[in-house]
Amino acid sequence: AQSVAQPEDQVNVAEGNPLTVKCTYSVSGNPYLFWYVQYPNRGLQFLLKYITGDNLVKGSYGFEAEFNKSQTSFHLKKPSALVSDSALYFCAVRLNYGGATNKLIFGTGTLLAVQP
Amino acid sequence: DTGVSQDPRHKITKRGQNVTFRCDPISEHNRLYWYRQTLGQGPEFLTYFQNEAQLEKSRLLSDRFSAERPKGSFSTLEIQRTEQGDSAMYLCAGGLAGPDTGELFFGEGSRLTVL
Numbered sequence: 001a002q003s004v005a006q007p008e009d010q011v012n013v014a015e016g017n018p019l020t021v022k023c024t025y026s027v028s029g030n031p032y033l034f035w036y037v038q039y040p041n042r043g044l045q046f047l048l049k050y051i052t053g054d055n056l057v058k059g060s061y062g063f064e065a066e067f068n069k070s071q072t073s074f075h076l077k078k079p080s081a082l083v084s085d086s087a088l089y090f091c092a093v094r095l096n097y098g099g100a101t102n103k104l105i106f107g108t109g110t111l112l113a114v115q116p
Numbered sequence: 117d118t119g120v121s122q123d124p125r126h127k128i129t130k131r132g133q134n135v136t137f138r139c140d141p142i143s144e145h146n147r148l149y150w151y152r153q154t155l156g157q158g159p160e161f162l163t164y165f166q167n168e169a170q171l172e173k174s175r176l177l178s179d180r181f182s183a184e185r186p187k188g189s190f191s192t193l194e195i196q197r198t199e200q201g202d203s204a205m206y207l208c209a210g211g212l213a214g215p216d217t218g219e220l221f222f223g224e225g226s227r228l229t230v231l
Contacts, residue, residue, distance in 0.1 A: 004158075032218045034218065043224040044207070045222070090158050102164075102211065103172070104161070104218075108156070108157055109157070
C-alpha cells in the first residue's frame with residue numbers, strides 16, 4: 001500500500017536560515033509527489049509537485065523540493081525562512097495515472113515554526 | 117482563496133442527529149473529493165466523484181455516511197446518527213482528471229463537533 005511518512009512533528013528554524021521539512025514515501029510504481037501548506041483556520045494550499053523530469057522542483061513562496069528516487073524522499077526546502085512561513089506542511093503521494101483515482105495519500109504533517 | 121466553498125463552516129450537533137455538508141467546487145473541476153482531518157493527522161480520503169459518478173469509497177466511510185454529486189456540480193456529504201468519533205474537519209477538494217494533473221484545490225472545511 002502506498003504511504004507517506006513525515007518523521008518530524010515540528011521543525012524550528014530562525015528567520016533567515018535555510019529550512020528543510022522531510023518526507024519519505026512508499027509506493028509501487030512511479031509516484032506523483034506533492035507538498036501542501038495549511039495556515040490556521042484555512043484550507044490546504046498547493047505548494048508544488050513532482051511528476052517527472054528535473055528532480056528539483058520549484059513552487060510557490062520560494063519553496064522547492066528535491067525528489068530522490070534511491071532514498072524515496074521528497075524533502076521540502078527553502079533557502080531563507082520567513083516568520084510568515086510558519087504553518088503546517090503536508091507531503092502527499094499519488095499513484096501514477098493509469099486508471100487510478102488520483103486520490104492523494106497525505107502524511108501526518110510537520111509544523112514549521114520560524115522564530116524572528 | 118481557492119474558489120472552493122464549503123457550508124457550514126462549523127456545525128455542533130448532539131449524538132444521534134443527522135448532519136449534511138455542502139461543497140461547491142470550481143465549475144471546471146470534474147473530480148471532487150471528500151477528506152476527513154482530525155487533530156494531529158493528515159487528511160484521510162473518504163470518497164471521490166468524477167462528474168456525478170461516485171467512483172471510490174474508503175473503508176472509513178461507514179454506512180452512516182452518504183455522499184452525492186447530482187449533475188456533477190456541487191456535492192453533499194451526509195452523516196446519519198452521528199457519533200462522537202465523527203467529530204472532525206471535513207474537507208472538500210476539486211481537481212481535473214488527467215495524467216499530468218494532480219493538485220487538488222481544497223475548501224476551508226466544515227468542522228463537525230458531536231456532543
